[in-house]
Amino acid sequence: MKTDFVLFQPTLAAQFRALSAIVRKDWKQYWRYPLNAVSTVFQPVIWLAPVYFMGKAFSINGQALGFAQYSGTADYMSFLILGAILGNFVNAVFWGMGYALKNDMDSGVMESNWLTPIPRLHILVGRSVTNLFVTAVTSLGMLIVCKFVFGFHPTGDVLKAVGAIVPMLIGLYGFGFAFAGLVLIMREANTLVDTSAFIVQVFSGTDFPVTVLPKWLLPISLLLPLTYGLDAVRGLLLKTNTLLSIGAEVVLLIVFMFVMLWFGSWIFYRIERRVRMLGTLGQH
Amino acid sequence: MPDFAIEARQLIKKFPARPGTGDKTADVSPTAKRRFSLFRKREPKAMFTAVNGVDLKIERGEIFGLLGPNGAGKSTTIRMLCTLLEPTSGTAQVNGFDVVKQANDVRRSLGTVLAGERSIYWKLTGRENLEYFAALYHIPQEIAKKRVDELIERMELKERSNELVEKYSTGMRQRIAISKALLARPPILLLDEPTLGLDPQAARRVRELIAELKQEGHTILLTTHYMEEADQLSDRIGIIDTGKVIALDTPEGLKRRIDQKEIIRLELTGWHDDLAGKLKSISGIENLTSHQQGEADLWEVSLQAQNSRTALPRIVESISGNGTRLVNMNVVKPSLEDVFIHLTGKALRD
């Protein structure tokens, strides 16, 4: 008896369904490691503690007056907490997105995923959405904990600050596509991911105003789009001194977003093609 | 008095059961019993019996095959014999040494291949792996170097001995793992699935090697999923199922057990569960196993019958119609696989 075969045509709804399946799978997998999930909330608090106490050692009558000379605010903990939140996203992109493809390859599921008819970039997009969502949730948790432990006193416009952050995060995840591709072709990526995530965080000013840097190091900061993102958010929420006007910084972030989305996709497709040519898809 | 290389008496191994499984009544662990009496409100821990009284006597110089389906207790038994696991009760001696009280002497007496290619260091060369393990087996340096060279030569790895194991094929890695077991020239070898994952040529080489090792006087305890291998190599075979040895004899002896039975092998398309039920209900049919051959809709069905002459017409009648097509049929003498199915009700690959 002959079977009549029918090929399903992908509709927009089908694409969304596939995307949401990926998001749901990643969400479920994330919470199957509850200790690690909880630790993500408390890690930034731990990393902030030495700076908190260090700040006290530098404070005069409980006021970080020296800090205010550089940043425009004596509330160094609020300044640093915002940096820690961005740091959370940087880590999530470098580690989470960076290893998104490599982990799949190592565990053997990459072939299964790539054999499905949905565009491969959509798989990464799905992962990014979950990653972004989960990181936002853990960052919020972290913010609440930090508020109680260290105090967090934003005095500016929260909505505008959130608005400024959106293009920055999208651009960051666009970069994440490129990074995922790079990690895929490297044999031992751990050191690259570790050091580059850290360097990006340090130079984008998560821990200090970048104007503190010596003149020969400052250009590195100025080349990182994240520097402007963080600067704009701090400017809007804490009324700190900013490198450029907040408007200019937001425009920069929007340009960054489009550039990174295009660049990230392009790199991803180049590398995906290379992997197919070399036949290394199933190797680990 | 016979001299046994390995002797196990009523080996039992129990593990704490996962929640919702296990028997909470009879199988209470000794520690749980104590807790139960000191703190009356505590529940006894539920235990799961992996090995339920295994008795084995393996003679010196023989190749003993241990067969069993997944979950039968094979791995647990082996791990108790090679001292990785302590029995809950029962005793075992390997080369006359008790596996619990004289564990180190047992380890000196054994060469073991467990987990094949995963048991060696991929970031070391083949030679470095062997030199490393030679030191762990207390082989003096001068002897170790010669021994490593000898084994590399024997395993035909001379050309690649100074390359990292991560670059080797599966067959080469398995040969290094076997070399590792042979380093100290132990009297007893324990080979767990030595040909798993190897291509036919590589598998054949390993089997030839095993036969040579027996000629050299080693006692070999072999586990395998490949019936033909067990049949070909073993002097005696023990079949283990649900934690007990349910049969122990030479391969011929085991086959003779179901000699009076006949095996009817069918190849057909359009196999389905209803048909399986129909065939099983035919009088004289004792056991039925089926498996799909490759990706196509082609199935091999084996039936154990007391008398093929009376069963055949009923079989053909049951098959015809309903979209099933008989491609081939023959009546064969029972193989070891058939013995296995007869004794355990499952195919070894299940």
Added chain:
Amino acid sequence: MTTSTIPLTRSLGRPNFLSAWRALAAVMKREWVIFLRYPSWVISLFIWPIIFPLSYVFTAHALSGKNGIGMTQFQAATGVHDYTGYIAIGTIIWMWQNVVLWNIGFSLRNEQLRGTLESNWLSPTWRFAYLLGSSAPQLLSMLMFLTVSAIEFVLVFGVRFEGSLWLTLLALLVSIPSVYGLGFAFASLVINVKEANAFVFLVRGIVMVFCGITFPISILPEWMRPIADWLPQTYIIHAIRSASLSTAGLPAIAGDLKVLALFGAFWLTFGYLIFNWMERRARRTGAIGQY
């Protein structure tokens, strides 16, 4: 008994005192060779000593202000004029403990995941030798790391080591048992724990919060200070800072050294006992083969 023992005369193994040392040396050699075959160690060796303290140093720079107004306060609180050296040493000791937790702490578990733990366990060698043997190359690489760090602090951060090299080495020597004893205990405890990463984060987090890596202990609130007093890393950081940065000499660190000697004895013993407990438990539960 129906079995007789065949003396292992045909066997090539000759266990004796020397062969036990050879086995230990073989484990050390194996670890060292594998370490060198992952080329990224070079980057870790040269880059981390600079970038990790960097963020704290610049934060401190920011806190001190454009005219050093905060620095005066810091100097009064710590008695230290060179805050870069102060911070650099604190952070390097933290990195040392962190690396030991990841490398030694996960050594058995990584072997288990790879499948080689069983191979090792099957040999007739003293099992603690595997932990000891893994530690020696790791310690050597850490000594290299600390040396490179010291050089980079001088060249990049301009730190001035005005103290005594010998006292610093003495302090380091006395610190080793505590740092590695904790690593041994960790290795044995996490072998079958899910999400063992979270435990590393916890332990290194405790060191980060309580041990004064970038600040004097006196800054901690009252309730936190007793916790700091019970952590060997507090004394390690204090002793090495004092020995390397100041000219106060042995009397300034004698108390720290005595405490560290006691901690070291405790942690090494504890690490060994926990290992034996784990090993016995693994034989009962078959934990070695599980992954």
